[in-house]
Amino acid sequence: MTSLPEDFLKSLSSLPGVDVQAFLDAHQQPAPVSIRLHPVKWKKWAPGLKPDTLLPIDSPVPWSANGYYLRERPSFLFDPLFYAGAYYVQEASSMFVDFVMKQWSAQRRSTAALLLDLCAAPGGKSTILLDHLQPDDLLVNNETVPQRGQILQENLIRWGYPQIVLTQAEAHYFQSLPMGFDLILVDAPCSGSGMFRKDRQMCRLWTPGSVTACSKKQQHLVTDIWPALKPGGWLIYSTCSFSMEEDEQVVDALIAQTQAEPLHLQIPDSWGIVHTFTPQHRAPVYRFYPDRLAGEGFFLAVLRKSDHQTIQPRSAFLKKHRIFEFGQLKNEWPEAYLPKNADVSVIQYEEKTYLFPTAQIPALHELARRVPIRMAGLCVGKFNKEWIPDHALSLQIGLREDLPTLELNREQALRYLQKHSPDAHPLTPGWYLVTYHRFPLGWIKSIGHRINNCYPAAWKMNRTIPEHFFQ
Numbered sequence: 001m002t003s004l005p006e007d008f009l010k011s012l013s014s015l016p017g018v019d020v021q022a023f024l025d026a027h028q029q030p031a032p033v034s035i036r037l038h039p040v041k042w043k044k045w046a047p048g049l050k051p052d053t054l055l056p057i058d059s060p061v062p063w064s065a066n067g068y069y070l071r072e073r074p075s076f077l078f079d080p081l082f083y084a085g086a087y088y089v090q091e092a093s094s095m096f097v098d099f100v101m102k103q104w105s106a107q108r109r110s111t112a113a114l115l116l117d118l119c120a121a122p123g124g125k126s127t128i129l130l131d132h133l134q135p136d137d138l139l140v141n142n143e144t145v146p147q148r149g150q151i152l153q154e155n156l157i158r159w160g161y162p163q164i165v166l167t168q169a170e171a172h173y174f175q176s177l178p179m180g181f182d183l184i185l186v187d188a189p190c191s192g193s194g195m196f197r198k199d200r201q202m203c204r205l206w207t208p209g210s211v212t213a214c215s216k217k218q219q220h221l222v223t224d225i226w227p228a229l230k231p232g233g234w235l236i237y238s239t240c241s242f243s244m245e246e247d248e249q250v251v252d253a254l255i256a257q258t259q260a261e262p263l264h265l266q267i268p269d270s271w272g273i274v275h276t277f278t279p280q281h282r283a284p285v286y287r288f289y290p291d292r293l294a295g296e297g298f299f300l301a302v303l304r305k306s307d308h309q310t311i312q313p314r315s316a317f318l319k320k321h322r323i324f325e326f327g328q329l330k331n332e333w334p335e336a337y338l339p340k341n342a343d344v345s346v347i348q349y350e351e352k353t354y355l356f357p358t359a360q361i362p363a364l365h366e367l368a369r370r371v372p373i374r375m376a377g378l379c380v381g382k383f384n385k386e387w388i389p390d391h392a393l394s395l396q397i398g399l400r401e402d403l404p405t406l407e408l409n410r411e412q413a414l415r416y417l418q419k420h421s422p423d424a425h426p427l428t429p430g431w432y433l434v435t436y437h438r439f440p441l442g443w444i445k446s447i448g449h450r451i452n453n454c455y456p457a458a459w460k461m462n463r464t465i466p467e468h469f470f471q
């Protein structure tokens with residue numbers, strides 16, 4: 001039995017569109033399990049393979065092109081496909097961002113769009129935004145908590161798109177950028193009531209005080225980031241809280257301060273999403289209740305900056321040297337691994353070489369003087385007489401399909417992820433891609449009599465693999 005916090009129960013009947021008894025009943029049911037498949041990797045590496053031959057797929061998530069409910073919860077941590085970035089384990093309601101991105105893509109005007117995920121870790125919604133990018137677009141993924149930034153980095157490397165920058169900055173840092181963002185997602189830190197069913201810990205942590213504190217922080221986040229939005233740009237605001245203080249009231253406060261234009265989304269009634277309005281400005285907003293649909297608690301609103309508003313970059317102390325130093329564009333292209341592609345350029349920092357969208361190099365120059373950057377682009381490796389491939393290159397969506405490969409079964413793949421060297425017949429010296437059901441997992445290097453496992457030590461799977469995985 002999940003018992004919900006008493007103060008939360010008192011506020012329950014005042015929530016828009018809630019059916020209190022059905023809501024409480026739903027909290028005694030298990031949360032559905034869902035994943036989002038990688039749209040590029042399945043087509044590229046396993047074009048003839050049906051995902052349901054490898055995963056217990058049940059039915060599609062109605063509002064997401066690649067989202068599926070599963071019949072049961074597999075041991076994701078012991079599934080090599082998870083490490084290959086073949087899918088992302090994601091709660092179904094939050095996949096609604098996929099639907100919103102489809103609407104944004106249909107009306108976008110910029111050819112090289114700049115997007116910001118302000119509160120990005122662990123990266124679930126960043127992977128949704130990435131699935132909607134054109135080759136010349138760039139997604140800036142921001143996270144202020146360093147340890148969470150590390151997880152974000154790993155998840156984005158696994159997803160394999162080069163159009164990324166990872167930053168670690170408070171929202172106001174972005175106000176001095178001259179170019180502005182075409183789309184900003186603020187998936188705000190919140191009191192987490194929407195996760196009560198999925199994560200019982202949230203019931204213990206929730207207090208009325210946490211709602212008030214989160215509401216204050218959320219209002220700061222949206223008002224601080226609003227100036228960085230281009231005229232005509234969209235701001236998607238979302239939380240996994242049911243409390244109006246964190247949802248409707250934040251939207252109303254932003255509209256009062258900025259004349260933001262709320263956007264209406266056309267959604268079928270059959271999806272079970274509650275379409276309601278904010279009390280003050282009557283802005284359309286979308287609520288997800290676990291008794292009305294197969295998903296957890298979620299709230300979302302979309303606000304547009306009017307075309308008449310201008311972007312006035314706040315003056316900032318610009319660093320004479322870039323905060324983030326990256327080198328000149330390199331001529332060396334890792335042709336042995338990636339077909340040459342004019343959409344992507346090769347930049348260098350800290351001895352390593354990264355792929356980065358060519359059209360966004362000027363934006364990277366601007367960012368680098370204002371915002372602390374953790375990573376820009378996807379690492380391909382080091383050029384030292386020959387290419388020494390980086391782990392991130394093996395997970396890249398653009399990787400060549402004709403590379404020397406060693407295909408592993410599940411037991412061998414799990415042992416590879418634990419950094420054991422594969423037992424294989426002697427291989428001709430050189431680099432090999434290690435695959436599982438053809439999905440790349442990483443590199444090995446044969447030096448003739450021995451095979452070196454090049455999976456990153458920091459990513460090593462340390463858990464003991466239960467015996468039944470090997471039967």
Ligand SMILES: C[S@@+](CC[C@H](N)C(=O)[O-])C[C@H]1O[C@@H](n2cnc3c(N)ncnc32)[C@H](O)[C@@H]1O
Pocket residue numbers: 118119120121122123124125126142143144145148169170171187188189190
């Ligand atoms: C709800 S989570 C984001 C989940 C993420 N969008 C996803 O889909 O995987 C909110 C994140 O905001 C981060 N955060 C907290 N304070 C922040 C701030 N001032 N600016 C940006 N992010 C912040 C938290 O550390 C947390 O990782």
